[in-house]
Amino acid sequence: MRSKLLLAFKNSNNIVMGNDMPIVNMKDMLKHAYENNYAVGAFDVINLEFIEGVITAAEQYQSPVILSLAESHFEYFNFCLLMAAIETAAKKATVPVAIHLDHGKKFDSAVEAIRLGCNGVMIDASDKPLQENIRLTSELVTMARGCGVSVEGELGYVPGVEGVDAQQHPGEIKYTTVDEAKIYCDKTGIDFLAVSIGTVHGRMQGKPNLDFQRLKEINEALGIPLVIHGGTGLEDQQFKTLIEHGVAKINYYTALEDIASIEINQPAKTSDESRFPNRVKNIASEIRKEVIRCMQLWGSEGRAQEVLEYASPWQNIEHLIIYNVEGISEQDTIKMAIKGKSVLEKIPGVREVFIGESVKKKDAYRYTWLVRFCNQAVIDSYREHPDHVAFADNLFRPVAGNRISIDYLEIKP
Ligand code: 13P
Numbered sequence: 001m002r003s004k005l006l007l008a009f010k011n012s013n014n015i016v017m018g019n020d021m022p023i024v025n026m027k028d029m030l031k032h033a034y035e036n037n038y039a040v041g042a043f044d045v046i047n048l049e050f051i052e053g054v055i056t057a058a059e060q061y062q063s064p065v066i067l068s069l070a071e072s073h074f075e076y077f078n079f080c081l082l083m084a085a086i087e088t089a090a091k092k093a094t095v096p097v098a099i100h101l102d103h104g105k106k107f108d109s110a111v112e113a114i115r116l117g118c119n120g121v122m123i124d125a126s127d128k129p130l131q132e133n134i135r136l137t138s139e140l141v142t143m144a145r146g147c148g149v150s151v152e153g154e155l156g157y158v159p160g161v162e163g164v165d166a167q168q169h170p171g172e173i174k175y176t177t178v179d180e181a182k183i184y185c186d187k188t189g190i191d192f193l194a195v196s197i198g199t200v201h202g203r204m205q206g207k208p209n210l211d212f213q214r215l216k217e218i219n220e221a222l223g224i225p226l227v228i229h230g231g232t233g234l235e236d237q238q239f240k241t242l243i244e245h246g247v248a249k250i251n252y253y254t255a256l257e258d259i260a261s262i263e264i265n266q267p268a269k270t271s272d273e274s275r276f277p278n279r280v281k282n283i284a285s286e287i288r289k290e291v292i293r294c295m296q297l298w299g300s301e302g303r304a305q306e307v308l309e310y311a312s313p314w315q316n317i318e319h320l321i322i323y324n325v326e327g328i329s330e331q332d333t334i335k336m337a338i339k340g341k342s343v344l345e346k347i348p349g350v351r352e353v354f355i356g357e358s359v360k361k362k363d364a365y366r367y368t369w370l371v372r373f374c375n376q377a378v379i380d381s382y383r384e385h386p387d388h389v390a391f392a393d394n395l396f397r398p399v400a401g402n403r404i405s406i407d408y409l410e411i412k413p
Pocket of ligand 1: 044070102103161162163200201202203228229230231232251252253254255
């Protein structure tokens, strides 16, 4: 099982990096887990130590894994910067990885998350009345489908906040009902459902009382992967029973935060030990131990290769246009390109827009657009998007009759 590690190379003391392996479609990843009775851990990460701890655990035990970012943690890190690190770690991993926005607060958070590289999103409207939750989730599903991105919905209410003592957020648990779950899933078309059956987010006292009968009925009625939030503090047997009844994704954070806090608060015996790099240097390996425990308990250990074969790879598309203009000046062409960039880069599923002019003025095509889509699905949704149609029909096509437009998929070595 660990022979793959021999093929990988070490790029630092701790993290093992392989050749570019695909980030995989999250829906496929969780379908595999659901059909094979195990659960994938979705570990909320807040800094490089967390990323390294989670990824090295997954590589060491050949497990699929989800790196997730909770919007409630955005005050602790720069989303854009951390996403760059996460995407690099995911692409270089030797195991299948999905990247997820956890508890997004609004629609725009999901658009931004997709632009930065998430291939799964959740907007948490579970505190809203059912019809409002359905409306907001449906809006998200329509946008995400156009980007090929998977969607998690939540129904019922799991109180608390990741990393915070549960008593500080004593909101009432609102249990998911089977009837509402059926209506919600049918109307929204979500890919996975987070259910409320007695867990709470954060650090809790005592053992939660889980309603397994309710979970069993929800699973029988829906037949889609179910998600448990508030993984910290559950007992081994509780995890096993959750997985028996359709839980394929377990969200886990507070226990990792506690481990990191204990590590950083160890009393320093020498002035050297009190130096910042020495305070943080063992955190990743401490987190790794707990993540390994979860992977072994939840049955995802050793599944990496199967998932890589089963799941479609997550691949960006380069939408290339080369063009010449007629009837407008060079200055107006550049103005048009800058205007287009600002409009087009806001379209969901667009990751980046490069506008350029040829280095040699005499080249056959003087100008270019290089638009990076997060996924092949964006080819259609982008073409039809009203902002693209308006810009292309009114400003671009009338002056750029001489153009070539092609979508490219990366050739992987
Ligand atoms: P815990 O912090 O209780 O493990 O919950 C994590 C979670 O549910 C993230 O969405």
